[in-house]
Amino acid sequence: MAIDPEELLPRKKASEIxxxxxxxxxxxxxxxxxxxxxxxxxxxxxxxxxxxxATKNAADAFFKR
Numbered sequence: 001m002a003i004d005p006e007e008l009l010p011r012k013k014a015s016e017i018x019x020x021x022x023x024x025x026x027x028x029x030x031x032x033x034x035x036x037x038x039x040x041x042x043x044x045x046x047x048x049x050x051x052x053x054a055t056k057n058a059a060d061a062f063f064k065r
Contacts, residue, residue, distance in 0.1 A: 017041075 017037060026034070 015037075017034060023031065
């Protein structure tokens with residue numbers, strides 16, 4: 001039995017966003033949903049940056065840099 005090479009590739013999750021993906025086949029609803037998810041991810045990244053800065057500032061204050 002022959003194996004299809006496509007079966008060996010990792011499958012994209014339905015909820016996964018691929019940067020640079022072709023948007024021409026997406027509906028307006030799909031694009032709006034994608035934008036919302038990207039904005040949520042941006043907010044999550046900004047929150048992580050805020051926490052890292054707070055940790056760095058606390059360490060700097062402790063070691064009096």
